[in-house]
């Protein structure tokens with residue numbers, strides 16, 4: 001059965017220039033639509049893809065990506081900010097590939113704009129105060 005899925009891919013620096021995504025088309029007959037592509041300040045590539053193809057080919061394609069060293073995440077994960085824990089240190093702001101974390105120039109608080117978030121998970125790893133959370 002043909003289905004569409006949305007996933008977030010994290011490419012370590014050494015994989016950013018490799019034609020890994022092309023293999024999804026060639027070897028697994030999957031078609032893709034790039035919804036977002038960013039290289040963050042740590043030179044990690046973040047790609048949000050919509051993949052279309054047979055269910056079994058999705059499974060094989062994702063296995064291939066993981067084997068190559070790409071971290072694969074479903075886009076359905078839900079991110080939120082715990083205002084009680086956030087100390088507005090701004091560490092997360094330059095790391096967010098979609099500008100979903102910004103500093104409010106009036107209150108000087110760091111604000112999370114949920115609509116812009118692609119659930120890449122970078123802020124979760126970066127926040128020293130564990131103020132960013134993910135729900136599955």
Ligand code: SF4
Nearest residue numbers: 086087089090092127
């Ligand atoms: S890194 Fe954590 S504590 Fe610092 S501004 Fe971002 S969410 Fe708040």
Ligand code: SF4
Nearest residue numbers: 096117118120121123
């Ligand atoms: S998970 Fe964090 S770093 Fe990634 S897009 Fe959302 S707010 Fe930005």
